[in-house]
Amino acid sequence: MRRVVPKVREVLHVANLDMQLAAATAFLQILERKLVSVDEYKKTFLQTILASVDNKNEDVAQAWLETLLSCIDLLPKDVVKKDVLSIAVNKGQLSQTLQARLSCCKILGKVSSKFENFVVKNDVLPVVLSLCGDVEYDVRACMCQRLDVVAHGLGLELTKSKLLPQLIELSEDESQSVICACLETTANIIGMLDREANVNAILPMVKELLEKAISNVDSSLPVAAKLFGRFCHSLLEYMTVEDKTYFQEYFKKLCKIGVTEKKNKEDSSKLMVALDIFEATTDTGTEARMNAAYNFPALVLFIGAKLFRLELYPCFSQLCRDPHVAVRKTIAAGFHEVAKLLGTNVGIIFPELNSLLNDADVEVLKAIVPNFKDIVAPLAQLGVDQFTEHRAHAVQDVVTNFLRGESIVFQAPCWRTQEAMLCSMQSLHQLCNNDFLYNRVMPILIDKLKVGRALPVKIAAAKTVTVLARHLRYKTQREAILQILKEDFFGSDSCYQRSLFLELAGCYLQVNSKQAFKDHFYDQVLSMKSDRVATVRLKMLSLFPEMKRSLKLPRDQALRTALDTVLRQIIVYDKDTDVQQAAQQMSEELTIIQEGSDNTRTNRRNLTVEEEEDLKREDEEKELIAREEKERKEEEARLAKGSEKRNSISGKKEIGSKIPGAKKSVASKTSQGIQSGTKGDGSHQAAVGSKSRTSHGQVVMANNAGAKEQPCPLTSSPKSLHKSKSTTSIPTMIPRPESRPSTPTRREAACRKIPVLVSGKRASSPALTGPTSTLSTSSTKKNPSPTPSKKSSLSSVAMGSSSSPLSPSSSISGRRGSANSSNSTVLARRGSMGSANSNNEDMASKVKTATSKAGNPLGVSRTPKKSGK
Known part of the structure; x- marks a missing residue:
C-alpha cells in the first residue's frame, strides 16, 4: 500500500476530473472499510486529501472537501485536532483565497x-x-449557516454572550444570501436557547426579518415562507396573544402574495393566453405561496382545528384553486395531513377536494390520489351506516369525482399512481352504499383487470376486487362477481388472463376465509394442471403451500387427496422440465407443511394468529349471510302485513259504502234477485244478469228513438254490435245520447235510420219494421217475476252472451244447458236482439224474418226450407 500511494499522487497531479472524483470516493471507502490502520491512513491518504482540497478546479476541490468532511467523523479526535483543525485555522486568515476561507467555514x-x-x-x-x-x-x-453547530459545541452561556450578538448583527446584513442563512440558523438555534434569549432576542428578530421579506418581496421571502411553520411551533410558548395574531395575519398575506386583485380582474381571454407561460415560470410570489402551502398543516396545528373554518379556510380554498400548478400540487400533497387534523369534520374541505380531483393536470392527481385513503380515513372509521343524509351525499360526490379522475390517471404513463389509485379504492365499502359499489365501482375494477398494462396495476385491481366483493351485501351480487371472474379469466383463451386468475385466487385466499376459498376457487386452481402454457402451470404450483394450509382434516381429506394426485401427475406426466422440477421441489416443501384440524373452533387456546384471523373472517361471512336472510324475512313479513291491512281497509269500505244505488226498475229488481239468490247455481245467476242487461238496454233504446208507442223491429248490422268486456252479472248504466232539436213524425221515423245504443255506443240501423219492441215489452210484462223458468233463463244467457262472448257466465251456461239452449246461444251470438223471455221458436222466426227482409245482414247461415211450407 505504501508503494501504491506515491504513484497515486503522481497520477492525481495530472489526472482528469473523472479520475479525481473516483479517487476521492475510493479514499473514503478505504477508511470506512478499515482496509488500513489509522496511522497509515493519516500518513498516506489524509495528506493527499488535504493537499487536493486546494485544487484549482472548483469541482475537484469540492469533491475532495466532501471526502475530508466525511473522514472527520471517522478519524480520532487527536488526529483531527492535529492535522485538520490546524490547517483549517490557517485557511481562515484574511490573506487566504476565497475558496480557502469557504473551506475553512465548512x-x-x-x-x-x-x-x-x-x-x-x-x-x-x-x-x-x-x-x-x-x-x-x-x-x-x-459561516452564518454553521453557527448553530458552533453554538452546540460552545454551550448556552457562551452562545448567549458571543454568538447571539453576532447573529443579530448578521440579520441586518445588506446581502440577501446572508439574510437567508440567518433565517435558517435562527430556526435551528431556537431550541438551544432559554426563554429569556428567545423572548428578548430571537422573537423580535424573527418578526423583523419576516416583515422585511414580505415588504421587499425579495429572495428571502420564499425562505421565510418555508421556515414559517418551524418559527410558529418553536416560538409558540414564548408568544403573547398579539404575537400569535401577527403570525396568523402574516400567513394570510403569504397565501395571497403574487396573486393581486388586479390579476384576478383581468379579462379571461388574456388570462388564458398567458396561462401556459405563467405556469411554466416560478417567480418569488409563486414560490412563497408554494412554501405556504407546504406549511399549511403546521398552521392548522398552530391555530387549532376548531378555528380552522374561521381563520384558515379562506386561505386553504384559495391555495387549492391557485392559478399555478406547483401551488396546487403542493397543497394536494399535504391534503391528507389537514384531513387528519380535522378528523370527522373533514367534510368542510370536501369542495376543495373535489376541485383538486377534477384538476386537468396529472401532476396534481399524482400528489393527491396516493393519499386519498388517508383523506377519507376519519369518515371510513365511522362507516357508511353512521352517515347523515347530507354527509352521505357529500361523500358520494367525492367518490364520484375520484372515479372520474381515473380516466386522466390511466391515460398518463404513471403506473405507480394507477396502482395507488386502485389500492385507495379498497376503503370505498366504508364510504358508499351497496348499490353504488356494485354498479359503479366494480365495473371499473374489472375493466382495469382486463385492460391494465402494468402487472402491478393488475395485481392491485385483483386485490381491490376481492376486498370489495367480500363486503357486498347480497349473496347474489357476490356470486355474480365470482362468476364474471371465472368466465372472463379462468375460461379465457389468453394465458395472461388465466395467469391473472391465479393472482385473483391468491388474493381471495388472503382476504377471505379459507373455507370460502375452498368453496369457490380450489377446484378451478387444480383443474389448471393441464393448461397448455407452462408459465400458468408454474404459477399454479406457487399456490399449493397456501392451499394445503387451508385444509382441515379429516373434513377436507378429499381435497387433500386431489392436491396430492395433481402434484404426482405433474411430476410424472408433464412435458416441461422446469414444471417437473418445480413440482418436485413443491412436493418436498409440502411434506413439511401441516394441515389444520377440525377442532380449531372448539379448542381456541393454542391457535396461532393466522388461525384466529381465519376464524374471525369465517364468522363475518356467516354473519353477513344471516343478516341478509333476516332482512329478507323482515321484508316478506312487512309486505304480508301491508297486504292484510289493505284487504281489511277495502273490506270496511265495501261494508260501509255510502254510494247510492241505481233507481228501482226492472234491471234493479233483477240485480237484487241476483244478489239475494246466492243459493242458486252459477248458470241461473248468469242468466238473470243477462236478462237484466238486455231488457234495460231495450227500454233505453226505445226512449232514445222517440218511438215508444209505435212498435218497430230492430235489425242491426254486425258492425253495430259491441262486445262488452264486463264479466259480471251486475247491470251497467248505458249513457243516454244527446238530445235532438226536433222529433220526427212517426212516418219519417219508420223510414229514417234510428240510432241504436248497443253497450254504450251508437249504431245506425236501416228502417226497421216488425213487432220486435212490442215483443220485448210484452215479454217483460208477461214475466214480472225476477226468477225466470229454466227455458227462458237459457234463452237469456244466450242473449247476454252476445254482448260478452268470452264471459264466464256464457261458457258455464253453454256447458250446463240442454241442446235447445245451445241452439239459442248460437243464434244469440249471430246477432239476435229478441227479448230475454222469448222461447226458441219465437227467436228462430224473428231471425228468419230479419234475414229475409235485410238480405241476411248478420251473416247467419240460411236453413233449408221444409217441403211442407
Whole structure:
C-alpha cells in the first residue's frame, strides 16, 4: 500500500476530473472499510486529501472537501485536532483565497461538534467571529449557516454572550444570501436557547426579518415562507396573544402574495393566453405561496382545528384553486395531513377536494390520489351506516369525482399512481352504499383487470376486487362477481388472463376465509394442471403451500387427496422440465407443511394468529349471510302485513259504502234477485244478469228513438254490435245520447235510420219494421217475476252472451244447458236482439224474418226450407 500511494499522487497531479472524483470516493471507502490502520491512513491518504482540497478546479476541490468532511467523523479526535483543525485555522486568515476561507467555514462547522467546549472556545470561536465579519458576503453567509453547530459545541452561556450578538448583527446584513442563512440558523438555534434569549432576542428578530421579506418581496421571502411553520411551533410558548395574531395575519398575506386583485380582474381571454407561460415560470410570489402551502398543516396545528373554518379556510380554498400548478400540487400533497387534523369534520374541505380531483393536470392527481385513503380515513372509521343524509351525499360526490379522475390517471404513463389509485379504492365499502359499489365501482375494477398494462396495476385491481366483493351485501351480487371472474379469466383463451386468475385466487385466499376459498376457487386452481402454457402451470404450483394450509382434516381429506394426485401427475406426466422440477421441489416443501384440524373452533387456546384471523373472517361471512336472510324475512313479513291491512281497509269500505244505488226498475229488481239468490247455481245467476242487461238496454233504446208507442223491429248490422268486456252479472248504466232539436213524425221515423245504443255506443240501423219492441215489452210484462223458468233463463244467457262472448257466465251456461239452449246461444251470438223471455221458436222466426227482409245482414247461415211450407 505504501508503494501504491506515491504513484497515486503522481497520477492525481495530472489526472482528469473523472479520475479525481473516483479517487476521492475510493479514499473514503478505504477508511470506512478499515482496509488500513489509522496511522497509515493519516500518513498516506489524509495528506493527499488535504493537499487536493486546494485544487484549482472548483469541482475537484469540492469533491475532495466532501471526502475530508466525511473522514472527520471517522478519524480520532487527536488526529483531527492535529492535522485538520490546524490547517483549517490557517485557511481562515484574511490573506487566504476565497475558496480557502469557504473551506475553512465548512471544516470549522464540522469539527465543532467533535470537540469539547474549551477546545471550541479557544481554537474555533476566534476564527468563527473573524469569518462572520469577512468582507465577502459568501464567506459571511457560509459561516452564518454553521453557527448553530458552533453554538452546540460552545454551550448556552457562551452562545448567549458571543454568538447571539453576532447573529443579530448578521440579520441586518445588506446581502440577501446572508439574510437567508440567518433565517435558517435562527430556526435551528431556537431550541438551544432559554426563554429569556428567545423572548428578548430571537422573537423580535424573527418578526423583523419576516416583515422585511414580505415588504421587499425579495429572495428571502420564499425562505421565510418555508421556515414559517418551524418559527410558529418553536416560538409558540414564548408568544403573547398579539404575537400569535401577527403570525396568523402574516400567513394570510403569504397565501395571497403574487396573486393581486388586479390579476384576478383581468379579462379571461388574456388570462388564458398567458396561462401556459405563467405556469411554466416560478417567480418569488409563486414560490412563497408554494412554501405556504407546504406549511399549511403546521398552521392548522398552530391555530387549532376548531378555528380552522374561521381563520384558515379562506386561505386553504384559495391555495387549492391557485392559478399555478406547483401551488396546487403542493397543497394536494399535504391534503391528507389537514384531513387528519380535522378528523370527522373533514367534510368542510370536501369542495376543495373535489376541485383538486377534477384538476386537468396529472401532476396534481399524482400528489393527491396516493393519499386519498388517508383523506377519507376519519369518515371510513365511522362507516357508511353512521352517515347523515347530507354527509352521505357529500361523500358520494367525492367518490364520484375520484372515479372520474381515473380516466386522466390511466391515460398518463404513471403506473405507480394507477396502482395507488386502485389500492385507495379498497376503503370505498366504508364510504358508499351497496348499490353504488356494485354498479359503479366494480365495473371499473374489472375493466382495469382486463385492460391494465402494468402487472402491478393488475395485481392491485385483483386485490381491490376481492376486498370489495367480500363486503357486498347480497349473496347474489357476490356470486355474480365470482362468476364474471371465472368466465372472463379462468375460461379465457389468453394465458395472461388465466395467469391473472391465479393472482385473483391468491388474493381471495388472503382476504377471505379459507373455507370460502375452498368453496369457490380450489377446484378451478387444480383443474389448471393441464393448461397448455407452462408459465400458468408454474404459477399454479406457487399456490399449493397456501392451499394445503387451508385444509382441515379429516373434513377436507378429499381435497387433500386431489392436491396430492395433481402434484404426482405433474411430476410424472408433464412435458416441461422446469414444471417437473418445480413440482418436485413443491412436493418436498409440502411434506413439511401441516394441515389444520377440525377442532380449531372448539379448542381456541393454542391457535396461532393466522388461525384466529381465519376464524374471525369465517364468522363475518356467516354473519353477513344471516343478516341478509333476516332482512329478507323482515321484508316478506312487512309486505304480508301491508297486504292484510289493505284487504281489511277495502273490506270496511265495501261494508260501509255510502254510494247510492241505481233507481228501482226492472234491471234493479233483477240485480237484487241476483244478489239475494246466492243459493242458486252459477248458470241461473248468469242468466238473470243477462236478462237484466238486455231488457234495460231495450227500454233505453226505445226512449232514445222517440218511438215508444209505435212498435218497430230492430235489425242491426254486425258492425253495430259491441262486445262488452264486463264479466259480471251486475247491470251497467248505458249513457243516454244527446238530445235532438226536433222529433220526427212517426212516418219519417219508420223510414229514417234510428240510432241504436248497443253497450254504450251508437249504431245506425236501416228502417226497421216488425213487432220486435212490442215483443220485448210484452215479454217483460208477461214475466214480472225476477226468477225466470229454466227455458227462458237459457234463452237469456244466450242473449247476454252476445254482448260478452268470452264471459264466464256464457261458457258455464253453454256447458250446463240442454241442446235447445245451445241452439239459442248460437243464434244469440249471430246477432239476435229478441227479448230475454222469448222461447226458441219465437227467436228462430224473428231471425228468419230479419234475414229475409235485410238480405241476411248478420251473416247467419240460411236453413233449408221444409217441403211442407
